[in-house]
Amino acid sequence: QKEVEQNSGPLSVPEGAIASLNCTYSDRGSQSFFWYRQYSGKSPELIMSIYSNGDKEDGRFTAQLNKASQYVSLLIRDSQPSDSATYLCASGAGSYQLTFGKGTKLSVIP
Amino acid sequence: EPEVTQTPSHQVTQMGQEVILRCVPISNHLYFYWYRQILGQKVEFLVSFYNNEISEKSEIFDDQFSVERPDGSNFTLKIRSTKLEDSAMYFCASRRDRGQDGYTFGSGTRLTVV
Numbered sequence A: 001q002k003e004v005e006q007n008s009g010p011l012s013v014p015e016g017a018i019a020s021l022n023c024t025y026s027d028r029g030s031q032s033f034f035w036y037r038q039y040s041g042k043s044p045e046l047i048m049s050i051y052s053n054g055d056k057e058d059g060r061f062t063a064q065l066n067k068a069s070q071y072v073s074l075l076i077r078d079s080q081p082s083d084s085a086t087y088l089c090a091s092g093a094g095s096y097q098l099t100f101g102k103g104t105k106l107s108v109i110p
Numbered sequence B: 001e002p003e004v005t006q007t008p009s010h011q012v013t014q015m016g017q018e019v020i021l022r023c024v025p026i027s028n029h030l031y032f033y034w035y036r037q038i039l040g041q042k043v044e045f046l047v048s049f050y051n052n053e054i055s056e057k058s059e060i061f062d063d064q065f066s067v068e069r070p071d072g073s074n075f076t077l078k079i080r081s082t083k084l085e086d087s088a089m090y091f092c093a094s095r096r097d098r099g100q101d102g103y104t105f106g107s108g109t110r111l112t113v114v
Helices: none
Strands: A011-014 A019-025 A032-038 A045-050 A054-058 A061-066 A071-076 A085-092 A098-100 A104-109 B005-007 B010-013 B019-024 B031-037 B043-050 B053-057 B065-068 B075-079 B088-095 B109-113
Touching (some): A011 A019, A019 A032, A019 A104, B019 B088
Parallel strands (some): B010 B109
Antiparallel strands (some): A032 A085, A085 A098, B005 B019, B043 B053, B065 B075, B088 B109
16 A cells, blocks of 8 residues: 655744655655645645655755655755645655645744 | 636535535646545545546545536536545645646635534
8 A cells, every 4th residue: 555654743943944844655656756735724735846866946945855765855944934834745656646645744933 | 827726615514415516627737636635634535537537546436426527617526425424625636747747736625514
């Protein structure tokens, strides 16, 4: 069974610091990986996608993928209080569906 | 920016009743999905729909559920004979192609079965 595991948190970081969120996945056939941000009571919002080993940067966000270790991470630089949300990791294996983790709750303290 | 639109935002129904959740995907998207999220739980895949037919479905998507694209814009999820455990947020999502695009999720319908 395909699983995506995340530390549920909460992860608390001070404003301006780097927040580091981690995710592992079980399906070695997974080819695409996504980070979504979800505010309480709202729908998931796509932040980053990554498909190849290494780093991918977009503004304050950097996604990292290590397929050998089946590990995905998201770094948020210069964290802001508005970044406080639950971050969902998801993987896709070439099929139609995505498998989501339960999410890590991030709290950025002013 | 294009959006996926879902209606209603909140639906309360009595156990055993039928509900229809509605979605208008982004106009040039070809792949459509329903996911659900029980309060405090993971986002779970229900079904994917492409070329006017179901392409994949999960174990959750049993005979109680059905999907339809009745016209060129709407995409619906019907739940027959709702149960208390069907209470959840239901998200519609779409994407342009099957490859590497992430989904765009709609704002969701909160279904409460009483």
